Amino acid sequence: MLFAMPADIGPAALAYRRDLFAAAGLPTDREELAELLSSWESLEQAGLQLKERTGAALFDNLTNVYTTYLNQYDVNSVTGGSGIPDAPQPGGAREEAGLPAAGTAADPGEESRPLDTGQTDRIREAWDTAVRFHRLGLNAGLPSQSPAWAEGAVNKRFAAVLAPSWLHGLMKKNAPATAGQWDLTRAPGKPSSWMGSFLAVPASSRYPQEAYALVRWLTAPPQQLEGFKSGGSFPSTPESYASTAFLEVRDAFFNGAPVGQIYSHAALRYKGEYEEAVFARLDRIVRDGLHRVEAEGADPDAVWHSIEEQMRAAQRSEGE
Known part of the structure; x- marks a missing residue:
């Protein structure tokens, strides 16, 4: 049964300021830079060099770093490239961690149980990565699409933006004065995508056939190409990627x-x-926590402890 049709997807890339990278003694050629910044560790080192030589932060905000890292996958990240992760084995994560199996007398109880590792390990790793850039002073703390972000872009407060094409497209609207000063290359680490959006016809539609025809037209390759060129919405139709x-x-x-x-x-x-x-x-929950760290100056360790409690509550309510 068809519920919705994909309208766009969100593969991520790294937008960077050519002038700031050049001033820091870093490459500005797209391919050379992609090779240099192929890992998150090398990106961190480049950020430290950039901060020391130009005073600019590497990134605009933590959310973009966190989301890009969180959504990294490739054929080696999933079973057989199918997109379906390995099924958890009985007691697996707890036994590997040296913890008693759930439901036994030695089980410490619901409140102190570790979180479901299948859902949270990747979140914690993405959190740690984003917070590390923050602790190193490589984050400007400017929310995307805000007046502060636009001012920071014009005043060279940050040198790079990790984001999908639609968010990079909004940079033109928010900071038009910086046109031509940016360039684009591949993001570090594994391929990342910020998911996408879908178009659907509600059951209550008075004209479902006509609505479906419109959805089919809007999601066809020619219209998706025009949307990409005009607003940065990346096509969801793979056949588009090979067209001249x-x-x-x-x-x-x-x-x-x-x-x-x-x-x-x-x-x-x-x-x-x-x-x-x-x-x-x-x-x-994690995004809210990043905002507290970034905008309110909260201690990341204390915030993460609060996040763990909220995530346990969310997982318990989901299982009820």
Whole structure:
């Protein structure tokens, strides 16, 4: 049964300020930079060098770092490249951690049980990565699409933005004065995608056939290509990625970068996995925590302790 049709997806890339990278003694050539920043560790080292030589932070905000890291997958991240993770074995995570099996007399009880590792290990790793950049002073703490972000972009307070094409597209609206000062290259680590959006016809529609025809038209490759060129919505139709029209798309805002080729590098290699509904709730809890660290100056360790308690509660309510 068809419930919705994909309208766009969100492969991530790294937008970077050519002037700041050059001032820091870092490469500005797209391919050379992609090779240098192929890992998160090398990106951290580049950020420290950039901070020391220019005074600018590496990233605009923690949420973009966290989300890009969290949503990394490739064929080696999932079983057989199918997109379906290995099924957890009885007692597996607890036994590997040296903990008693759940439900035994030695089990410490619901409140102090470790979180479901199948859902939270990746979240914790993404949190730790984002917070590390924050602790190293490599984060400007400017929320995307805010006046503060626009001012920071113009005043060179940060040098890079990890994001999908639609968010990079909004940079043109929020900081038009920086056009041509940015460039684009592949994001570090494994391919990452910020998911996407879908179009559906509600059951209450008075004109379901006409609505479905419109959805079919809007999600067809020609219309998706136009949406990508005008607003940065990346096509959900893989056949688009091989077309000459798509591969030749360049963006003057990003110094004429071949944006179709760069984003499709991640899109073609990304192998996502199914996520349970509770995962979205856990993700929102962590994002709220990142905001407290970034905007309120809260201690990351104390915030994470609070996040763990909230995630346990969310998982318990999901199981009821």
